[in-house]
Amino acid sequence: MRIPKVKRQEKLRETIEETPFITDEELANKFNVSIQTIRLDRMELSIPELRERIKSVANHQWNETVKSLPLEDVIGEIIDLELDKRAISILDIGKEHVFTRNNIARGHHLFAQANSLAVAVINDELALTAKSVLNFKRQVRQGERVVAKAFVEGINEKGLTLVQVDSFVDSEKVFSGEFHMYRSTEKKENNE
Amino acid sequence: MRIPKVKRQEKLRETIEETPFITDEELANKFNVSIQTIRLDRMELSIPELRERIKSVANHQWNETVKSLPLEDVIGEIIDLELDKRAISILDIGKEHVFTRNNIARGHHLFAQANSLAVAVINDELALTAKSVLNFKRQVRQGERVVAKAFVEGINEKGLTLVQVDSFVDSEKVFSGEFHMYRSTEKKENNE
DNA sequence: GTTGCTATTATGACTTGGTACTAATAGTAA
DNA sequence: TTACTATTAGTACCAAGTCATAATAGCAAC
Known part of the structure; x- marks a missing residue:
């Protein structure tokens, strides 16, 4: 059963954010659409392809310093x-x-x-x-x-x-x- | 001028360790040999190709030791x-x-x-x-x-x-x- | 000079995970 | 029926390789 495009694209973005190493083929299987649809979706959402994502992750500086929380007593x-x-x-x-x-x-x-x-x-x-x-x-x-x-x-x-x-x-x-x-x-x- | 094979391979390994995202073509230019030579060298040295290296870094398996921290922002x-x-x-x-x-x-x-x-x-x-x-x-x-x-x-x-x-x-x-x-x-x- | 070996290079088929483009089909609203 | 959107299919092409075969050059041994 296929979900509407807007919802699918929302979930697509979330899925890729959560599992950036997933291939278009795996995504097509997961969302029950063709690989061309996934690629059209990624293009519309400006989500780069797998190898670009892998490269971004690899290039990223992970060693962030621990950020102190704000000094206010109330958060928010x-x-x-x-x-x-x-x-x-x-x-x-x-x-x-x-x-x-x-x-x-x-x-x-x-x-x-x-x-x-x-x-x-x-x-x-x-x-x-x-x-x-x-x-x-x-x-x-x-x-x-x-x-x-x-x-x-x-x-x-x-x-x-x-x-x-x-x-x-x-x-x-x-x-x-x-x-x-x-x-x-x-x-x-x-x-x- | 070309250096002997053994020395080249030693420097090749060092270069790839220092800059894991370098392509075979860039290495060929750097060492003044053909791209096939670089690929033969990498095969002999069991050094994976660029995309595998990028994937390893991205997956945080490159040189991973027990003392390497996971990628979360650890408090403490x-x-x-x-x-x-x-x-x-x-x-x-x-x-x-x-x-x-x-x-x-x-x-x-x-x-x-x-x-x-x-x-x-x-x-x-x-x-x-x-x-x-x-x-x-x-x-x-x-x-x-x-x-x-x-x-x-x-x-x-x-x-x-x-x-x-x-x-x-x-x-x-x-x-x-x-x-x-x-x-x-x-x-x-x-x-x- | 020939032979054998190593190092190097070239070529081509193929892989993976795509982009880009064109075209066809199905569903739906007007 | 038309127009539009969504989806799918097909194809050429790309990058950075692997794998295999083959050719060439240099050099030492004979």
């Missing part, structure tokens, strides 16, 4: 905040957030945005993340805007505040996290 | 690596890692170190984090050294590879994470 820009209820922040994915080889955002930026929003939504500036459960739904690319929404869901039996954070690109969920937060004002014990 | 310094088994990295917490108001390391740096180590330990450079469960045990301060240790624990029923990462400061556990990783070579389905 808070655009809505209701303490102890909910908050929203946005993060525009720039090239400093992505792996240069495939323009995919590093997971820890998504986590950093979500985590800092979870801390920010709590009416306690000394709140700490004790535990979190993260789900990465799909890769985020340079140029996309991540909207993170945090909801305070209550306190569990251990006295930790539960904050759920869901992140979206264009109403498509790309990440979700469950954050179990210490509040400094409700700590049962103070140990380090 | 890998000091031990056994692919698909275990890895260790260290991260010295500087002021760029901490909140300025209390010198406490932000959680996402610990996560970033652990996550990148979980990716690095997997023998698949396209590995992705699908899900993770994080436990922050205590705060980490500026000036402390975080030693993260990753162990590949196996594959769960969903086909994801489980990697456990524990981080220590002076043999005291400060963080633990359970990472559920996609491998590109074992994907059960391709959805997004």
Whole structure:
């Protein structure tokens, strides 16, 4: 069964970004079209042929230095905040957030945005993340805007505040996290 | 003026090691011999042709040793690596890692170190984090050294590879994470 | 001078993963 | 029916080779 051209081309680009060493023949098999269609698609999308891609990868300088994250406490820009209820922040994915080889955002930026929003939504500036459960739904690319929404869901039996954070690109969920937060004002014990 | 064969072949090997993207034609011009001679030389020296060399570099297999790092941006310094088994990295917490108001390391740096180590330990450079469960045990301060240790624990029923990462400061556990990783070579389905 | 060997060069068929171009076919909307 | 888009097929050509065969030149041994 064949998908529409626009969708196929979108997936083609993603596939080549994720597996740059794939041949046109393999792509034709994968998308159930002819090799000429793949080549027409690549031409329309300005995606170079396999050997050019291999050469680009080989030529690229991989030894990037680790980039320090921004010094702000909040990753992203808070655009809505209701303490102890909910908050929203946005993060525009720039090239400093992505792996240069495939323009995919590093997971820890998504986590950093979500985590800092979870801390920010709590009416306690000394709140700490004790535990979190993260789900990465799909890769985020340079140029996309991540909207993170945090909801305070209550306190569990251990006295930790539960904050759920869901992140979206264009109403498509790309990440979700469950954050179990210490509040400094409700700590049962103070140990380090 | 032409140099003897043995010397030429020695210089040929050196030249290709220094500039692996050089063509046979360029080598023939450089050594003042025919392109067939270069090809005979390469055959005798078991030096692969240009496209194979480019492919090797691109695949990061050229001169790969255990101490060569995988192509991910690793947070921290890998000091031990056994692919698909275990890895260790260290991260010295500087002021760029901490909140300025209390010198406490932000959680996402610990996560970033652990996550990148979980990716690095997997023998698949396209590995992705699908899900993770994080436990922050205590705060980490500026000036402390975080030693993260990753162990590949196996594959769960969903086909994801489980990697456990524990981080220590002076043999005291400060963080633990359970990472559920996609491998590109074992994907059960391709959805997004 | 001849023979045998090595080194070098030339030639041609073929491979792989394409580009570029032309042309044909099918589906669909107007 | 027409016009357009999407797709496919066919063909010439390209680059950087491999592989095989054959020719030539230089040189040492006899």
